[in-house]
Amino acid sequence: MEKENKRKPKLWHRFSAKKVTMIFSFLVVFILLIIFLHKPSSPTSKSPTQRIVKETHSIIHSKPSSASPASLERVVFNSVTPRGSISDHHKVVLVTGAAGFVGTHVSLALKRRGDSVVGLDNFNRYYDPKLKRSRQDLLLNEGVYVVEGDINDMALLNRLFDTVRFTHVMHLAAQAGVRYAMKNPSSYINSNIAGFVSLLEVCKSLNPKPAIVWASSSSVYGLNTKLPFSEEDRTDQPASLYAATKKADEEIAHSYNHIYGLSLTGLRFFTVYGPWGRPDMAYFEFTKNILKGKKITVFQGPGGVSVGRDFTYIDDVVKGCVASLDTAGKSIGREGKRKGLKAPLRVFNIGNTSPESVEKLVGILERLLKKKAMRDVQEMPKNGDVMFTHANISLATRELGYKPTTDLETGLKKFVEWYVDWIQKD
Numbered sequence: 155m156e157k158e159n160k161r162k163p164k165l166w167h168r169f170s171a172k173k174v175t176m177i178f179s180f181l182v183v184f185i186l187l188i189i190f191l192h193k194p195s196s197p198t199s200k201s202p203t204q205r206i207v208k209e210t211h212s213i214i215h216s217k218p219s220s221a222s223p224a225s226l227e228r229v230v231f232n233s234v235t236p237r238g239s240i241s242d243h244h245k246v247v248l249v250t251g252a253a254g255f256v257g258t259h260v261s262l263a264l265k266r267r268g269d270s271v272v273g274l275d276n277f278n279r280y281y282d283p284k285l286k287r288s289r290q291d292l293l294l295n296e297g298v299y300v301v302e303g304d305i306n307d308m309a310l311l312n313r314l315f316d317t318v319r320f321t322h323v324m325h326l327a328a329q330a331g332v333r334y335a336m337k338n339p340s341s342y343i344n345s346n347i348a349g350f351v352s353l354l355e356v357c358k359s360l361n362p363k364p365a366i367v368w369a370s371s372s373s374v375y376g377l378n379t380k381l382p383f384s385e386e387d388r389t390d391q392p393a394s395l396y397a398a399t400k401k402a403d404e405e406i407a408h409s410y411n412h413i414y415g416l417s418l419t420g421l422r423f424f425t426v427y428g429p430w431g432r433p434d435m436a437y438f439e440f441t442k443n444i445l446k447g448k449k450i451t452v453f454q455g456p457g458g459v460s461v462g463r464d465f466t467y468i469d470d471v472v473k474g475c476v477a478s479l480d481t482a483g484k485s486i487g488r489e490g491k492r493k494g495l496k497a498p499l500r501v502f503n504i505g506n507t508s509p510e511s512v513e514k515l516v517g518i519l520e521r522l523l524k525k526k527a528m529r530d531v532q533e534m535p536k537n538g539d540v541m542f543t544h545a546n547i548s549l550a551t552r553e554l555g556y557k558p559t560t561d562l563e564t565g566l567k568k569f570v571e572w573y574v575d576w577i578q579k580d
């Protein structure tokens with residue numbers, strides 16, 4: 155008995171020692187595994203995706219905020235946090251005018267391909283803000299948050315850039331519309347000139363500085379009669395204050411590139427149209443009025459000459475915007491300039507290079523809406539309009555791979571489908 159009693163603890167001891175060793179070994183292996191998996195790998199062993207994830211997380215750095223949990227910083231941080239794996243070309247983009255027509259489409263395209271996007275928009279009342287709010291909802295559903303604020307609010311801009319290290323700015327916030335400039339000239343100076351300068355002032359002080367792509371306009375060609383319009387053509391005869399502000403922006407861009415080494419790309423858009431478009435534009439207003447059986451005013455040149463536009467479909471314009479961001483290069487700053495480097499300074503025509511008359515536009519709408527328009531044909535008032543626009547897009551094709559593919563009939567069909575659906579829901 156005593157013998158047995160003596161043996162038992164020995165056996166137990168042998169058994170438990172074995173068990174303890176096993177558990178200990180298991181723990182050591184487990185801990186080593188965890189350490190291995192969390193160990194920052196050497197730059198050479200890191201996969202491109204791992205590296206980008208890490209870099210993206212380090213450029214998106216939230217600052218401690220004294221505000222409530224639903225603070226600006228928190229929503230902005232959520233908006234830029236990538237959902238899944240991210241590519242080597244991942245961009246962190248601030249889109250100004252994001253609740254606008256082009257801004258919404260560009261924000262969606264960037265987000266859908268995996269970039270981090272934050273919007274900024276002042277939701278002004280130039281046209282029904284309800285449409286802008288609907289676009290904002292659309293963006294939010296896709297994970298893009300639109301901050302409500304003005305580009306002239308430098309404190310807000312600084313706060314945004316303090317929260318997120320944006321690699322690019324897609325600057326689309328502007329006072330649009332050619333004819334409205336006679337009614338409210340100061341809004342053009344405020345948004346298009348002062349607003350642009352405040353954005354550039356903030357960008358020039360950042361380190362690193364983002365590359366900026368911004369919306370110029372075909373209207374800078376003004377009274378130029380050489381067709382099709384090429385980037386080389388003269389742009390010193392603006393026909394409206396709107397055009398003059400866009401032309402001024404091109405000169406301002408030159409000076410910020412020259413002094414501060416900012417990468418700046420201006421896009422001369424040609425009468426952009428499509429779903430979620432601007433209600434102040436002719437194709438939108440015509441559709442609305444034809445459906446309501448109201449008169450539409452169709453402008454003509456002297457002697458009954460047709461007015462024409464190089465109407466450009468939104469999806470083509472978005473491709474031009476995204477390609478411009480992808481090829482924008484880097485802002486090099488004054489330091490880079492001292493080293494003899496050059497930051498890109500570019501201007502591109504983003505048109506369809508297939509102009510159509512306003513009369514043809516009305517004809518297509520009549521067919522699509524299955525309703526005759528009540529035309530009130532009037533001589534084009536001398537309030538900023540030009541007779542004809544036509545883009546030469548060779549430069550954009552060469553440098554950006556830009557190739558528009560949507561003709562007016564196809565594009566208007568898509569617009570009308572969207573419009574009919576949208577007014578029913580409204």
Ligand SMILES: O=C(O)[C@H]1O[C@H](OP(=O)(O)OP(=O)(O)OC[C@H]2O[C@@H](n3ccc(=O)[nH]c3=O)[C@H](O)[C@@H]2O)[C@H](O)[C@@H](O)[C@@H]1O
Pocket residue numbers: 330331332370371372373374423424425426434435436437450451452453454461462463512534539
């Ligand atoms: O491409 C551009 O640079 C510009 O395109 C448009 O300006 P616009 O071409 O004047 O576009 P709409 O206002 O839609 O006018 C299109 C055409 O319809 C004509 N129109 C306009 C309004 C109207 O009641 N009747 C009419 O015949 C205009 O004369 C013009 O030829 C945008 O409104 C500008 O913001 C943009 O910068």
